[in-house]
Every structure is written in C-alpha cells, then in structure tokens.
Amino acid sequence: xxxxxxxxxxxxxxxxxxxxxxxxxxxxxxxxxxxxxxxxxxxxxxxxxxxxxxxxxxxxxxxxxxxxxxxxxxxxxxxxxxxxxxxxxxxxxxxxxxxxxxxxxxxxxxxxxxxxxxxxxxxxxxxxxxxxxxxxxxxxxxxxxxxxxxxxxxxxxxxxxxxxxxxxxxxxxxxxxxxxxxxxxxxxxxxxxxxxxxxx
Numbered sequence: 269x270x271x272x273x274x275x276x277x278x279x280x281x282x283x284x285x286x287x288x289x290x291x292x293x294x295x296x297x298x299x300x301x302x303x304x305x306x307x308x309x310x311x312x313x314x315x316x317x318x319x320x321x322x323x324x325x326x327x328x329x330x331x332x333x334x335x336x337x338x339x340x341x342x343x344x345x346x347x348x349x350x351x352x353x354x355x356x357x358x359x360x361x362x363x364x365x366x367x368x369x370x371x372x373x374x375x376x377x378x379x380x381x382x383x384x385x386x387x388x389x390x391x392x393x394x395x396x397x398x399x400x401x402x403x404x405x406x407x408x409x410x411x412x413x414x415x416x417x418x419x420x421x422x423x424x425x426x427x428x429x430x431x432x433x434x435x436x437x438x439x440x441x442x443x444x445x446x447x448x449x450x451x452x453x454x455x456x457x458x459x460x461x462x463x464x465x466x467x468x
Contacts, residue, residue, distance in 0.1 A: 306463065307349045309384045310342040313377050315353045323364055331370040334360075339378035343462040347435045352460070355431050355439070358424040359388045359456045366392030366454070379462060383437075386458040394443040394451035403441060404429045436461055 317336055327334065356375065363373045371391035378385050395403060404425045432439040437460040444453045 305346070305348060306344050307347055307352075308342055308344050309377055309379060309462075310338060312349060312352050312356075312386075313338050313375075315349060316356050316375065319353055319357050320360065323360065326364050330364070330367060332364065332367055332373060333371075334373045334375070336375045338376070341379040342377075343379050343384065345384055345435075345460050345462050347460060351431045352435070355428045355458060356386060356388065358428050362424065362456075363388060363390035363392065363454070366390060368392060381462075383459045383461055386460075388456045389444060389453055390455075391453040394454050395441055397443075400441050400443075404439070432458055432460070 313336065320334060320336075326332070360373065360375070367373060367390050373391075374387070374389040376385075376387045376389075429439055437458060439456065439458045441454060441456050443451045444455050446452050
C-alpha cells in the first residue's frame with residue numbers, strides 16, 4: 269500500500285470513529301439536558317490550571333510562560349466541567365505547538381451579564397486569514413515544518429467546536445495585531461451562556 273493510500277485509509281477509519289464519538293457525546297449531553305450540571309466559571313479555571321501541569325515539560329523545553337487571569341465576575345453556567353476544560357486543554361496544546369521559544373501564552377476568563385468569555389492568546393505566527401473558519405473543520409492540520417507527520421489528527425479543534433456548540437456557546441479564532449497591523453499571534457475565544465439570574 270502506498271503512502272497516499274494508507275493516509276486515506278487512516279483518515280477514513282478515523283472519520284468513522286470520530287463520527288461515532290460525536291454522536292455518542294451529543295446523545296449523552298442531550299439525555300442530561302433536562303437537568304444539566306451547573307458549574308462556576310472559576311472552577312473551570314481551577315481545573316484548567318491543574319490540567320496545564322501535563323504541559324510542564326513542553327513549556328520548559330520552549331522556555332514558555334503561561335499567565336492565567338480571571339475577572340472578579342465568576343457566574344454559574346450550565347455545562348460539563350470536564351468537557352469545557354477539554355476544549356481549553358486542546359487549544360493550549362495547539363498554542364504550545366505554534367509558540368516560538370521564549371514566548372508567552374495567556375488565558376483570560378471574564379463574564380458579562382449574558383456570557384462567560386474565555387480567551388487563549390499566543391505569540392505564534394497567527395492563522396492565515398482564509399483559514400480562520402476552516403481550522404475548525406475535521407482533519408484540518410497545518411503544523412510547523414519541524415513537526416513529524418502523524419503527530420496530530422486534525423480533529424482537536426473540530427471536537428472543540430462540537431463541545432462548545434453542545435453547550436449553546438460559540439468558538440472562533442482571530443489574529444492579534446499591533447499598531448502597524450502586523451500579526452503578533454493567534455487568539456481563540458470561547459463564549460458560554462451563563463445561568464439566568466446568576467450572580468455576575
């Protein structure tokens with residue numbers, strides 16, 4: 269079997285697997301949507317900080333620093349804590365991959381009267397303007413030249429989008445620019461609706 273055909277076969281079976289996974293996850297979320305769990309935004313941030321420990325070796329190898337910040341407003345949201353943390357985890361994993369040596373990754377969580385907003389910033393090369401939407405498609409994978417083939421499935425951001433939308437939220441990406449409009453990195457933004465009458 270030649271390389272091109274083997275790659276096609278791998279992607280075909282991965283597509284079937286991820287389709288099954290997403291259907292199962294959607295059914296699981298739907299079955300609990302009558303009484304969905306409630307979580308405070310600050311709890312999500314605390315869990316995220318615990319999860320970030322697994323990136324410690326990669327942070328040290330690239331001399332990366334990470335800054336996690338939260339606003340005073342930390343309302344309640346309907347959602348599965350583990351799934352939301354998984355989304356942040358996937359995006360940080362992406363940021364570490366593209367981040368240059370001796371740079372910084374910022375995670376910020378704030379809220380207004382309707383939504384919780386989570387922003388993840390890096391200082392990498394940014395995202396091509398014509399790819400800002402397609403990066404969330406299945407099997408999209410544009411990696412740094414130094415990375416070997418097969419280390420990433422191209423499914424991470426697609427799964428993130430599925431999870432966020434299952435929580436009635438939104439996820440999108442944009443480029444961070446300076447005063448000269450030069451790209452200074454990527455920014456991923458997640459918004460999740462807060463509970464009605466939740467203290468903000």
